[in-house]
Amino acid sequence: MLTFKLAYKNLLGAGLRTWLNVSVLSLAFVLIVFYNAMIDGWNRQSRNDTQNWEIAQGQYWHPQYDKYDIFSIQDAHKPLDESIQALVQDEELVPQLLQQAAIYPQGRMQNVLLRGIPNEQKLLKLPTIQLASSGDPNTAIIGKRMAKTARLSVGDRVLLRWRDKNGTFDAQSFIIADVFSCDVAEADQGQFYIDYRLMQKMMGLAGEASLLVSKTEASRPLPGWEFHSADHLLKDLDQLIHSERISGMIMQMILLMIALLAIFDTQVLSIFRRKKEIGTYMALGLTRKQVVGIFTVEGAMHSLLAAIFGAVYGIPLFMWINTIGINFGSADMGITIAERIYPYYSIQLLVVSVLVVCISSTIVSYIPARKIGRMKPTDLLKGK
Structure with missing residues (x-):
């Protein structure tokens, strides 16, 4: 509990530096959620449209x-x-x-x-x-x-x-x-x-x-006819969605790495400038593991604050986009895509996005904090 209290006070004491990191990380979080929600929305609309207009719950084909x-x-x-x-x-x-x-x-x-x-x-x-x-x-x-x-x-x-x-x-x-x-x-x-x-x-x-x-979805056997389920008939669409999701993940990783790099630099700078504070913690009886935990928790708290801050402006933005949709013009691309796509925000998407951001920021914060364990308390108190 002491670790969380000290980390929270140090985080707020950093002032503008903390909020700049939180802003960048929250932007990455919001964009990750939005892009994946748009892909999920496209997938749902395309599957529904294809079933409503062409394949229903499946088709029986002539063998030839x-x-x-x-x-x-x-x-x-x-x-x-x-x-x-x-x-x-x-x-x-x-x-x-x-x-x-x-x-x-x-x-x-x-x-x-x-x-x-x-x-x-x-x-x-x-x-x-x-x-x-x-x-x-x-x-x-x-x-x-x-x-x-x-x-x-x-x-x-x-x-x-x-x-x-x-x-x-x-x-x-x-x-x-x-x-x-x-x-x-x-x-x-x-x-x-x-x-x-x-x-x-x-x-x-x-x-x-x-x-x-x-x-009906169930495939009753009809002699001389081959049944193809909706999932089988939508296989090409699923592959297209999957490729779009992979290409989007590359951009999301780049954006997330930029935000995490800011946290990493902040942690390295903090350890370099706060040597006397680290030595004081050790002199007061905190173990090296506890001191490392304080700096790791500080970095992890960036992600929690980013999720909260991102929700403040992200939720109204998502609600507004869901009312008007994303206009793709005529959508005459030769693929199943509506003129307007409405993103789909699932609980799983939100939970996974928050976990990815939190775990990534925690790992990035822990990497520079490990060096504290190799420092001598006497040198730290002297500021060396």
């Missing part, structure tokens, strides 16, 4: 389907048996039929991935209800990225060309019923959505599908 191999789509389809059709009727599964196609906006050719999806589905946020709102069966919906690339808008007509199961090419004019705003690039760029039953008729693939979007 590979989302990274465009040539696998042509033959990746099969009929739905009665058990699967019952699940579709119960809205547990949403079937999709995929095929390559091409559109001709303003006479230009553009390859697209043609997606047939039931217009009555409610599992995904796609506004498929618009496919049946106009009364014209040849309607389509596209995302804002797709609309920008093809220079299409609501009400425009565009020629769609496809090849059916027999390899015969056919074409039909489609009207754009809706242009939706979506933060998931894979559900937007290059995607052309039409009604599921209409596409079956166009392709000559009655009752067939390429993949099934699942409403």
